[in-house]
Amino acid sequence: MTPTSFGKGCHLHLIDGSAFIFRAYHALPPLTRKSDGLPVGAVAGFCNMLWKYVTDEHGSDAPTHAAVIFDHSSKTFRNEIYPAYKANRPEPPEDLRPQFPLTRDATRAFNVSCIETEGYEADDIIAALACQARDAGGSVTIVSSDKDLMQLVGDGVRMLDPIKGKLIGPEEVAEKFGVGPDRVIDVQALAGDSVDNVPGAPGIGIKTAAQLINEYGDLETLLERASEIKQPKRRQTLIDHAEQIRISKRLVTLDCDTPLEGSLQDLEIRDPDPDALLGFLADMEFRTLTARVAERLGAEAPAVTSAPPSSAPAAPELPAIDHAGYQTVTEMAALGDWIAAITEAGQVAIDCETTSLDEMQAKLVGISLAVVPGRACYIPVGHVAGSDDLFGQAMLVEGQLPQDQVLAALKPVLEDPAILKIGQNLKYDWKIFARHGIRMASLADTMLMSYALNAGSHNHGMDELAERYLGHKCIPIKELIGSGKSQITFDRVAIDKAAPYAAEDAEITLRLYDHFTPMLSDQRVTTAYELLERPMIPVLADMELAGIKVDTDTLKRMSNAFAQKMAALEDEIHELAGEKFNVGSPKQLGEILFDKMSLAGGKQGKTGAYSTSADVLEDLAAEGHDLPARILDWRQISKLKSTYTDALQTHVDPDTGRVHTSYSITGAQTGRLASTDPNLQNIPVRTEEGRRIREAFLATPGHRLVSLDYSQIELRILAHVADIPALKQAFLDGIDIHAMTASQMFGVPVEGMDPMIRRRAKAINFGVIYGISGFGLSRNLRIPRAEAQAFIDTYFQRFPEIRAYMDKTVADAKQDGHVRTLFGRRINTPGINQSGPAAGGARRAAINAPIQGAAADIIRRAMIRMPDAIRDLPARMLLQVHDELVFEVEESAVDDLIAAARRIMEGAAEPAVKLNVPLVVDAGQGMNWAEAH
Structure with missing residues (x-):
């Protein structure tokens, strides 16, 4: 069909594709393509939603034009404005990542326009298209319920919640935000967004923000007149955080000038091509949808053939989980019966309930146990009443056993190497017990068993494993503790509600262990699990508990120095540009570089905005242009300040004065460990400023930090x-x-x-x-592509x-x-x-x-052997950073530590593998990490 011009009478539907994907992923059970095990659950849900949309008659609101909009990547121009933007968002699940490109293929198979733009979010693209369509005289329906898009609602633009089928206009926006669409940005700037890490004004929520905006008219007026506010705390918050609030407004404001390829008329509705659509659906092995589509299109459905993988797990043959078999233990005699049953069975599944995911600060609330399927118990020890006493202290709920008595009774069982302790993410529980003087021995971890079996196929959280392998949907934690600002800690959950949740966790863990154990042998991964996964639990737990000393004064000085350097760079940038402008604004920077200075290489979209991504600036800097080089320097310093020198200060444990990172054993499918909260593996070392951050990581007095690093492993x-x-x-x-x-x-x-x-x-x-x-x-x-390809060919x-x-x-x-x-x-x-x-x-x-x-296996083998090798030395292993291990050791024993650790690391492959090249380890030592590395 030849595209017609877009104008009055045209109706554009903009579908939030990224939201469709995540909704499909979380709403549907996992699904893999039988022929090769490819995860396709999200693709199936996406295709069903898209088919429903395509076949919907829409009545008088039928679109003439439509497009599905996707996020291109996690990094956008907003990260240049505020490097910490969306920094708290978790990485997409492993089994979802390979499905992202398939959803784009699905959109094209349905013959619907598919749009994404590097450096911009889907919301920005939607904003740009909506503004273009409105200005051209057409109407727009945004198919999404995303609150961030509600700022676009107004003349000619509305939203449609695809799940509720509810239209969202100005009245609905006002009902949600307390202001009209034209002031949504101001309210969001004040309230911030913890999910996207938009800082906003501390302590001000949506309701208060709306009241302030309605009273003062707009955000800028509010900030200018903040001194007039009578409430002291609120007044000071707005004065102290004015710049932060203005930055937040830039973060939440959608960019209607997002560069776009093509034009609105290219988005005209087109019928799907039967061969292309049915071919895609058959390739995905969606039998039901393939047949349905074929019938609707009047075409012959292609054959869908598949063969299940030989390793497909058999369905469990156990009765359904029944909470009637659970017991709440409130008497020592009953606990004694459970300990006797554990001793008789020689194993127990165990799980701790606590007040926090931070093991260093978490308080023990209860312990659940399971010995055989169908029978489990919960031992509450730390549940508190809903209100505090006169001194502000939480009061324990009556009827619980004393925590010290429970732990004393369980200690012999937990430390007995003849009794197997089974857990899900057992490193967490190990650390909780270690803080109470108990070192669990003889461990099995169902999360690590799943990882050994299924690295790269799906996630390994208990809820997903229970649904995937046991066909059971766990009690959602949100049902107990809530979410958002109303969320409570587990110690405030009523015991009668906590008991079935906690006992269920223990029973599911036991059932998963029974299910996975034969699979390890069948799929020939028992050795990998036993030698590379399971032994890492106490090794990493000890490292995490040890932590590493960080000098906050050094970090503060670095932050101040970075701030001064940024200011000096801004002055230099303004001088090079010949005028003052917002250095953090990509739009203003693009105008300076490509309009005013007429530099070559400007990528200008239809709306006139230029790309100022790192790649663009690096190309310009390589050509000898000073301004883009200084912008890159400014961005780098800004990131170092916000992501490291500022943020690291907040991670110092108040009790130990040290930073305690957490290592995820299942963080990467290749076996590499992942460091989080904080991530100490990504501290940059290639620049002088980045290396200086390691100067803040110190040895305690009388000690040295020692770094041993594999060379070119x-x-x-x-x-x-x-x-x-x-x-x-x-x-x-x-x-x-x-x-x-x-x-x-x-x-x-x-x-x-x-x-x-x-x-x-x-x-x-x-x-x-x-x-x-x-x-x-x-x-x-920075050479021509043909020359680079010639190098690779050679x-x-x-x-x-x-x-x-x-x-x-x-x-x-x-x-x-x-x-x-x-x-x-x-x-x-x-x-x-x-x-x-x-x-x-x-x-x-x-x-x-x-x-x-x-390489990951080798350093794991070294880490597992290291505690025994250095047991007699006044030293402890603190950090693992890819191919590097960091130790803290008394000054007198530095040479002995280096000799012992190097011997273990260079011989870590043997006797399992005899490499025909030598492993070489470089060593360094110093008062801080920078000197040691």
Whole structure:
């Protein structure tokens, strides 16, 4: 159909695709494609919602034009304004990530326009299209219930909640925010948003914000007249945080000038092509929807064939979970009966209920136990009444056993190595008990069992595992503690409601253990679980409890210095620009660079806005332009300040004065550990300012920090697994591997080599492990793409063994649905057989996984052996940062610690694997982490 012009009488529907995806993911049970195990549950839900939308008659509101809008990535221009924006949002679930590109494919299969723009959120694209359509005389319906889009409601623009089927106009917006759509931004700027990490004004919520805006008219007037507010605390909050509130307004304001490709007339409604749509649905193996669509379109439904994977778990043959078998233990005699049953069985599933996810501050509220399916108990020890006493202290609910008596009775059982303790994320419970003087022995963790079996396939939280493998939906925690501002801590939950929830957790954990145990053997991952996963629990727990000393005064000085440097950079930037402007505004910066200064390379969209992403600025800086270089410096300092020197101060434990990060054993499918709250693995070390942050991490008096770091471990593993003679010999001879590679590739002698040639070889050496493309290498080296591709081609010609390894790894992954490391770790590759844009990413991940996974396995093996190796030394292991271990040791024992730790690390692969290249560990020590590294 030839597009017609867009104008009066046209009706544009803008569908919030990202919201559709997450709603489909969370609303439906997990679903995998039987032929290869690819997760497709969210895609199925998305397709059903889209089909419902496409086939809906819509009545008099039928659209003439439509588009589905997606978020391109997590980083947008707002992160340049405020680096901490959306920093608290968790990463998408592992099994959802491969489904994102499939939803785009689905949209195109339905013949609906699919739009996303790098550096901008879906909401910004919706705003830009809505404004264009309204200005052109048309009407707009935004198919979403997202409150952030309500600022767009007004003349010609409304919203439609797709779940409730409810239209949202100005009255509905006013009902939600207390103001009309034109003042929604002001209210959001004041109230902030904890989900998106928009700071707002501390202590001011939506209701108060609306009252203030209605009284003063608009945000700027309110801030200018803040001194007139009678309420002292509120007045001071607005005065002290005025700039923060203004930043918040910029964060919540949707950008109607978002650059867009194409025009509104390109979005005209088109009928789906039967072959394309049915082909996609059949490829996804959606039998029911394929048949339904075929009938509606009057086409023949294609055959949908599939074969279940050989490792598909059998359905459990146990009776349904029944809370009638649960007991609340309030007498020591009853607890004694449970301890006797545990001793007789030789195992127990255990779970702690506490007041916080922070193990260092959490208070123990209760303990649940399960010995056999169908029978579990809850021992409340810390539930408090709804109100406090006259001294502000919470009063314990009557009828509970004393906590110290319960722990004293359980201690022999928990520390008995002959009794197996089964848990879900048992590291948490281990730390809770350790803080009470109990060190659990003989551990089994169902989360780690699932990870050993299913890394790369799905998440490993208990609720998901219970639904997926036991067909049981757990009691939602929100039913007990609520959510948002009304959320309570678990100690304030009534015992009669807490007991079934907690006891259910213990029973489900026991059932999962029974379900997973035979699967470990069937899928040949028992060794990986027993040697690489389970032993990590006490090792990491001890490291996390130890923490590392941080000097907040140093961090404050750095924050002040960064603030001064940012101010100085702003002055320099303004001088280079020839005028003052908001350095954090991409729009203003784009106008300076490409309109006023007429620099080349400006990417201008239809609305006239320019991209000022890091890539654009780096290209301009490489051409010798000072202004973009200074902007990059300013952004870097701004991020260091907000993300590290400011934020780290809030993570110092008030009782220990140390920072206690938490390591996720299942954080990456390759076996790499992930550090969170705070993330100490991403502190930058490539810049002087970034390295200085490590100066704030200190040894205690009389001690030193010692860092031991594997040298080029992934390249060494590549040389071994791909059996590359030249690389192996270079490592055996201790030759500079990058200089050797350059010499082999470019035919130049190692002696007197041009550093630029060595740099190019280094970029390829490390890039090839991650499947780098000619485009990626050209950007890294700032050379033409053709030249970069020629380098890669030469590399593979010189080292054909690498290409052979890659091809074989991908072929095996396609056949088996997974790859394995040298140590038997299984990493599933669910997307390896799919087609389309995601295929390249799945292929690169499959190639890299055995290498990165083996490196992760080696450092895990070293960490597991380390406590015994340094037991007699006045030292303790504090941190793991990818290939680096950090220790704290008394000054007199530094050399002994380095010798012992290096011996363990360099021999960590043996005896399981005999590498034909040596592992080499570099060591350093100092009063702070920067000196040690």
